[in-house]
Amino acid sequence: MxxxxxxxxxxxxxxxxxxxxxxxxxxxxxxxxxxxxxGLMRWTTSTLKNVAAPIYVVETEVDQVNETNPLRDTDVSRVRSVSAIRWAMPLYSGIQRVRQDDGSFKTIQLIGIDAASLAGAPGAMVKGNLEDLRLPNTVVIDELATQRLAKDKNHPIQIGDRFEINDIEARVVGICKAMRSFTGGPYVWTTYERALQYTPPSRKMLSAVIAAPIEGMSAEDAADEIQRQTGLRAYVNRGFGPSTRDEETEKGKSFGDFNTSTVWWYVKNTGxxxxxxxxxxxxxxxxxxxxxxxxxxxxxxxxxxxxxxxxxxxxxxxxxxxxxxxxxxxxxxxxxx
Incomplete structure (x- = not known):
């Protein structure tokens, strides 16, 4: 048959x-x-992959990582005061413009991390030394930036090259691997204090607080403790998927993963x-x-x-x-x- x-x-x-x-x-x-x-939904969480930290602490109304409401600088100390937290560091994340030698501008995703601990630094360096980021006017760029910010395709940016961010010099001291951002701009790392210099001033400029739990405590329990003691919103940074817990905070916000929340925000609020x-x-x-x-x-x-x-x-x-x-x-x- x-x-x-x-x-x-x-x-x-x-x-x-x-x-x-x-x-x-x-x-x-x-x-x-x-x-x-x-692939597009994965790009929306690229900052969470490139700035690896177990816990992200943000303002209470924040639902996704690419659109954060700024916090006060004192919120870093508030998070550090939580007994369940081993360390907590400031983080700046924002879109800025780079001025090239020919006068044209390119958009970048600027990341500012703590200068002492370098928490949130890129995980895989291709060239250069990460510790050189503590030197004056220095930045670490991803591999996309070597082509995107270059004068031409035949002369990619190398260590020691310079460009301007909001009319302030930035010298490249390292090149790293990073996931491409949802906006298409390359990632540029610098210290938190220098990122504030590169950024037009405003009253509050802290994008988020990244933190890690103490030994023997899960990130979920530590994030729950942060929310309870500070009133801020704490997310766990893990892969897209259902949360292992579904507790409700006092403000009625569901507790969960920042990757999941970011993806669902784009699903519900975009076409x-x-x-x-x-x-x-x-x-x-x-x-x-x-x-x-x-x-x-x-x-x-x-x-x-x-x-x-x-x-x-x-x-x-x-x-x-x-x-x-x-x-x-x-x-x-x-x-x-």
Whole structure:
């Protein structure tokens, strides 16, 4: 039965290729659009990957890492006073502009970290020494910045090169690996105090407080303790997924992971999921419609052969199984391509 079903399927080459092509294009469109969507959502949490810290403490109304409300500098001391915290350091994160030699401007994601501990520094240095970041007017850039901030593609930025951030000199002392930001700009690290100099002044400039729990305490318990004692919002920094706890703070905010909160903020507040979802649904409908119509025409063309098999004593169940096997074969081949 299987051999006969395959012979009937492959015998009509034109319809067989049409079936496979329709399913292939539909599958390709669905997978490609879903992959791009997942990649974009992953980029939204790039700061959390590049500035690795177990706990992020932010203002109470903050739901995602790319749009934070500034805190007071004294909030660092408040977080440090929590007994469950081993260390807590200030963090600046914001979009700034770099002025190049030809007068053009490029957008960067500026990260300011504590000069003493270098907590939040890039994890993988390609060139240079991270400790040189403590020297005056120095920055560490990611690999994307070596091309994006260069004069031309043939002369990438090297250690020792200089550029200006808001008319203040910045000298490159290191190049690191980093995930690309959602906005497309390269990451540039410097000390927290120097980041404030590079940034137009305002009353409050602290983006977040990064912290770590004491030995023997989980990040979830420490974050819960921070929220209870300071009234600030504390997130755990781990991969996208459901929280291991679902406690409610006194202000009614759910406790959880900053990656998850950031991704869901973009899902709920932007048109990105609708745009990609529409393409996926249309691709699925068109692909299924083409495949069904072609397979229906294939069955009609082979109806006389199926009738002959029925007259020879083959049961309706076995004929149905032949058609199901043919449809499954085409589906597996089309999806596998």
């Amino acid at each position: 299987i051999g006969l079903a395959l012979k009937m399927l492959f015998g009509d080459t034109a319809k067989y290729l049409m079936l496979v092509a329709g399913l292939f294009l539909a599958t390709f469109l669905i997978v490609q659009q879903a992959s791009v969507f997942c 990105i999921p609708f745009s990609f979802g529409t393409t996926v649904v249309i691709g699925f409908i068109v692909g299924v419609a083409i495949a069904c119509q072609t397979f229906y025409a294939f069955v009609l063309d082979n109806l006389k052969h199926l009738g002959a098999l029925k007259a020879m004593g083959m049961s309706s169940f076995r004929l149905s199984m032949m058609l199901i096997f043919q449809a499954s074969t085409v589906g597996i081949i089309g999806f596998g391509l």
